Amino acid sequence: MREVQGEVSSELKFALLLGIFLASVLSALTIGGVPLSLLEIVKGEASKLDLTVFSEIRAPRVMLAATVGASLAVAGAVLQGFFRNPLADPGLIGVSGGAALGAVAMIVLGSSLALPSAFAPYTMPIAAIFGSLCVTGALYLFSVHYGQFRIVTVLLVGIAFNALSSVGIGVFQYVSNDAQLRSLIFWMMGSFGRAHWMTAVPCVLAMVSAVAVLITKSNSLDKLQLGENEAFHLGVDVKATKRDLVLLSAICVGAGVAVSGIIGFVGLVVPHIVRFTIGVRHKPLMVGSALAGGALMVLADLLARVVALPAEVPVGLVTSAIGAPFFLWLITKVKP
């Protein structure tokens, strides 16, 4: 029997986490510039304006925030496990930067590609996924070449990739025309404010399926913690598993960045909180990170849009305000 040691059982913890997630989704749906009553909407007593605000603005925005939060948190958990590095975060190690470069390239160059307009909702996510895939792949090749990465090395290589991405983004800003520059700057501020069903749904589907497949890899990811040789000895097809992990976490980050810009630290903070409270095995870690990441992002977005009504602060500002001090504390604990 697994020992519970008089602690709260893990089922109860998950129920609690699910409760927090649902509560944050419900409060984010109701609170805002136009307060909404879900009861009225369900009963059909809501005004036409309220209904439009709910279905065209509030609901897609909350859904997108929840999915991006879950996706970034799971990607963070996977990248930390994959590089066996507690300080890995998609933003810090350059994966989000790569995705941003891909997305910016598409904003500026997309019009000259003359793609059919039916592809329009997909081009930016695909470019962003490609960008994050390049960075994750390059990080992986670095780690293969140098054997085992030291904890600090991943962060240093990440600084270099982030710098390269900002060079690329700078070049695109320089060559873009006024209209492109405007949408580029709006996009880079990082916000869920432009969520529409049309553009959100493909990315949401991509993120949800990537997270679902990642959860099925949790056993292999656990075994990889012992080392690659050891994982192989325990029956893991190491090469295929690593390829899948790189690809799927790139989809999580790329699709998230494409719809919402760079939102930092969620992928760092959430998995650590889940490790402290629920455990380090990757199945509970990923499920817990998805729920906690979704809840945190929904609440951060709620805060971002109500704290200075009628204006909005970028949601990335809120997550960084929470995440940066946490990162400092984590450094003192990990001593890289």
Added chain:
Amino acid sequence: MALEAQNITINVGSKTIVNSASLTIESGCITVLVGPNGAGKSTLLGALSGHSALSGGRALIAGTDLTQLTPNQLCNQRAVMLQSDNLVFDFTVDDVIRMGLVWQFEASEVEKSEVINDLACKCEIDHLLSRSILTLSGGEKQRVHFCRCLVQVLGKHDSDTPKYLLLDEPTSSQDIANELRVLKLLKEMATQREIGVFLIVHDLNLAAHFGDVFYIMKNGRLVANGERDAVMTEDILSSVYETSVKTELTSSRLRIHTF
């Protein structure tokens, strides 16, 4: 039925690490490999585990080339204990041991726990099961990984398939009592569970006492093999280690020392 190396050669860059090595690990006995540092012992073990790419020769398990088997098929026939410690997250000892549950057939939670508790007792880590692996001493961690490997080979398997246990210095961090415990357990695995044990050790006295078949490796070559009294001799050991080695045989116990 055996795990065999046939003329295995492994080159890394332009350097030959293992040079045309042939070796047989039979079920039910302890095959010991000794030799100086850097002789290529761990690399040969890597080849027998199916992990290392061979430059020449082949490795066979029960007559099947290891390259023909998937990692999942292999893990049901052999467990491997290396000298490594890579964990950075707070896995509990129980979590780590459970990674060895790769069994071919479904087992109930009760069956799994029975095997784990029984082996944890034998490895004297049963009191540590709920502890974080990061808080253990080096010797305790080593016994946890040893226990994980035992769980892997003693699970619910097709009983006709022979099992092998390959160990690279499993007692390097153990005190004398636990060293003895580990080797007695290996003897028990070999004689009672018909497991083929392949053991790399540096302690020649332990090797001589517990081993059934002996191989000596130097500079990538297997230079001697056979039974204890034919292999663990003053002449062979002195020349292999380039140090004067003395052996004493008293009432069939072999003592080996350098001073």
